Amino acid sequence: MFPYMISEDKGAYKTSFEYIFKYFAAKDPLKISENSGASFDPKQSILQIKSLGQVLDIKYPEGDVVFNGSKYMPAWNWRWLILQYLSQADNTPITNKLISYRELENGYVNYTAFLRKSIDPLAKYFSQEPVEQIRAACLILDASIEENADVCAKIHLFPRFPLTIKLWLSDDEIEGSANILFDKSANHYLDTEAINEAGIMVSYFLIKQYELMYKSV
Template identity: 30%
Template sequence: MTKSYMNLDVTYQFAVEMLKNKEPQEIARNAAVEYYPETSEFSVKYLGGTFLVSFNDGTVEPVEEIKVSLTEKILILHYLNTANGAPLQGKFISFKELPDGAIYIEPFTRRTIKPMLKLFAERQEEFVELAKTIGAEIQDLGDTSVTIYPFPKVPITYVIWSGDDEFPASGNILFDASAPFYLPTEDYALVSGLVIYQLGSLLQNSK
């Protein structure tokens, strides 16, 4: 992970301070989330769950009884801080096309594409069915592909090509061209992997 995630407490506090310096109604509009003035809280959809984020002190709490890591709390705050309301463009770009993405392509591939193929290259039907449980949309790329929205304005498309006797299975992870307006590049490496991790947990629980 890049330097900003090396000290999580500092990164979290920095994100909290950034949030305080913004206008809450504008944040809500740009990020497509709800804001409740009576409690000064945002309601944020993240990976199928709902989280309440305090505008006053930046606390992030799940509505459901689920665990949320400090890293994920930072990710949610980064989404609120970065989102600028840009419309989705409907054009796919690769991780390398994100700002500075080429620099981090090796760790991105190691943490996202390789685990996806290890878990699902031979279980593509299960991949689709599990992805549907967190709101995935089916695509027509590769042999199997789905678009998952970890945040309301952040579609991520997972693509798998089946292997054969000559070539192993391969895959890619694609983003909407508006992606730089919603999260920093390093966060796309993080959240793309977290989606695969969640699908892997669902797979394990289904056995």
């Protein structure tokens, strides 16, 4: 785990979790495991999931989330997304067909905010950074590197919820640009509001990871 991944305030955003705790607890943990790609240990009543290169333990039915082998909790939005994913996952196969945020259910409503908070920071921050260094930071977050852009990283947020970051770096004639794309099955695993938060979080994590690797003094 890395410092930027860890929650600083255990009591923060409590109200944001009230509904999802109830929704999660009402689900059958074996069904959650089957539908999400998580594993379930009935003796300890713990679901375990891999996310962004980390292994996380989720206590059932309480919904407490910690990094495996520690007492540290991940950032509040990461915990919220994990519980949303586990509760909503329905075992729909990944299609490997990419869509934009606007193509999600009602995605056009918040697209401007998604662009401003998720995509624009990537374009601005990475526009003049070395390609190989960007790719190395992506790999730490459990990405597979693909073609079709200067940097194209398929980042595995959850076992059945990848997102793809594409970066085109600036040169003498054009400014840098970016995009974040999702599998066509995305709304089977997270609703559009949660996907918005996922984009913000992964964008932030990638920038912080890059800073940790290459900007630290």
